[in-house]
Amino acid sequence: MYLGKVIGTVVATRKDENLIGTKLMITQPLDIDSKPKGEPIIAVDTVGAGIGELVICVKGTAGRIAARKMDAPIDIAIVGIVDEITIS
Amino acid sequence: MYLGKVIGTVVATRKDENLIGTKLMITQPLDIDSKPKGEPIIAVDTVGAGIGELVICVKGTAGRIAARKMDAPIDIAIVGIVDEITIS
Amino acid sequence: MYLGKVIGTVVATRKDENLIGTKLMITQPLDIDSKPKGEPIIAVDTVGAGIGELVICVKGTAGRIAARKMDAPIDIAIVGIVDEITIS
Amino acid sequence: MYLGKVIGTVVATRKDENLIGTKLMITQPLDIDSKPKGEPIIAVDTVGAGIGELVICVKGTAGRIAARKMDAPIDIAIVGIVDEITIS
Amino acid sequence: MYLGKVIGTVVATRKDENLIGTKLMITQPLDIDSKPKGEPIIAVDTVGAGIGELVICVKGTAGRIAARKMDAPIDIAIVGIVDEITIS
Numbered sequence: 190m191y192l193g194k195v196i197g198t199v200v201a202t203r204k205d206e207n208l209i210g211t212k213l214m215i216t217q218p219l220d221i222d223s224k225p226k227g228e229p230i231i232a233v234d235t236v237g238a239g240i241g242e243l244v245i246c247v248k249g250t251a252g253r254i255a256a257r258k259m260d261a262p263i264d265i266a267i268v269g270i271v272d273e274i275t276i277s
Numbered sequence: 278m279y280l281g282k283v284i285g286t287v288v289a290t291r292k293d294e295n296l297i298g299t300k301l302m303i304t305q306p307l308d309i310d311s312k313p314k315g316e317p318i319i320a321v322d323t324v325g326a327g328i329g330e331l332v333i334c335v336k337g338t339a340g341r342i343a344a345r346k347m348d349a350p351i352d353i354a355i356v357g358i359v360d361e362i363t364i365s
Numbered sequence: 366m367y368l369g370k371v372i373g374t375v376v377a378t379r380k381d382e383n384l385i386g387t388k389l390m391i392t393q394p395l396d397i398d399s400k401p402k403g404e405p406i407i408a409v410d411t412v413g414a415g416i417g418e419l420v421i422c423v424k425g426t427a428g429r430i431a432a433r434k435m436d437a438p439i440d441i442a443i444v445g446i447v448d449e450i451t452i453s
Numbered sequence: 454m455y456l457g458k459v460i461g462t463v464v465a466t467r468k469d470e471n472l473i474g475t476k477l478m479i480t481q482p483l484d485i486d487s488k489p490k491g492e493p494i495i496a497v498d499t500v501g502a503g504i505g506e507l508v509i510c511v512k513g514t515a516g517r518i519a520a521r522k523m524d525a526p527i528d529i530a531i532v533g534i535v536d537e538i539t540i541s
Numbered sequence: 542m543y544l545g546k547v548i549g550t551v552v553a554t555r556k557d558e559n560l561i562g563t564k565l566m567i568t569q570p571l572d573i574d575s576k577p578k579g580e581p582i583i584a585v586d587t588v589g590a591g592i593g594e595l596v597i598c599v600k601g602t603a604g605r606i607a608a609r610k611m612d613a614p615i616d617i618a619i620v621g622i623v624d625e626i627t628i629s
Binding site for chain 3: 190191236245247250251266268272277
């Protein structure tokens with residue numbers, strides 16, 4: 190599970206029909222200090238995340254589990270919105 | 278899910294028989310500013326993508342789901358054609 | 366399986382309902398000399414790991430197996446607490 | 454799916470019994486200009502690839518699908534021999 | 542499948558109960574010239590590998606297949622001991 194920040198959206202009219210109705214968010218991976226790390230990815234939002242929010246993302250089969258769409262070609266999803274990070 | 282740009286095609290006559298009929302596209306991964314990022318990969322097109330188009334790719338099992346070919350050795354597929362990216 | 370050190374926790378009130386009750390730990394990947402390597406990730410603790418402990422993490426489906434939650438969107442878990450590393 | 458070039462072979466007498474009979478080829482990943490990229494990996498050949506040939510490799514479950522050996526510990530396989538790459 | 546060299550062991554008393562009885566080996570990934578490449582990982586030995594031996598490792602589900610433990614949180618395993626590498 191990875192930290193990310195929602196920074197935008199993607200619109201794709203021509204797409205796999207099992208992706209219809211999914212919300213595709215551009216998500217910037219972050220390091221622990223909330224600095225950008227690597228390139229943005231496209232994640233399916235499953236928790237109502239908004240632009241600017243700090244989120245938890247998962248990859249692979251976990252993405253389809255989160256979306257409750259095991260027959261959709263999803264490999265990354267947003268599964269939580271971060272309230273607080275505590276580093277000890 | 279990853280942004281990419283279709284830049285070419287691959288022809289392979291000798292291949293796994295479950296790949297027969299698939300369209301293999303050379304796809305250049307892009308960063309959010311549409312600049313090339315990393316090396317091109319070979320993706321199975323499932324949405325009728327053309328050369329030069331900006332596309333959404335998935336990896337792993339999601340690739341076979343997109344191709345509706347669970348018994349084919351596919352691990353990357355094109356699942357959407359990008360109309361618009363909005364960064365906020 | 367990867368070495369890591371538990372360095373913090375994440376609180377996310379709005380999350381996938383199948384993640385309710387999981388303990389999300391910020392885990393810093395380590396190299397063999399116990400020096401930080403790469404960025405921290407978020408792992409589901411399944412063995413009662415505490416802050417500062419050296420742990421073994423797994424990725425992918427193995428994370429859901431460790432959590433005994435095959436229907437939860439988990440892709441990384443802590444599966445062991447390291448007592449000793451011997452390099453020969 | 455990734456481009457590679459077959460550069461050698463590996464012999465392992467002591468191995469998982471479900472790997473007996475597989476042909477293990479050292480494969481150098483290539484970039485789009487056919488230049489080496491990253492370190493060689495070991496791929497199970499499923500299409501009769503020879504030394505020096507340009508091939509298509511897959512990772513993960515797709516490797517076992519290609520080998521028709523779902524109970525063998527295979528995570529990379531050669532699934533095609535490249536005839537032609539066209540970059541537009 | 543990846544080349545590695547067994548360089549040590551890990552002891553973890555508190556661990557997932559489905560890992561009890563597995564032998565956890567510190568394995569250094571190698572490049573084709575047998576030089577270290579990247580950081581050591583922890584692999585479950587399934588072939589009786591000893592310290593100093595050159596081995597073949599697999600990742601993901603293939604690791605559980607090798608260990609004959611589909612319900613254990615394993616994502617990397619040693620599946621063969623290298624006798625000879627031939628680069629042509």
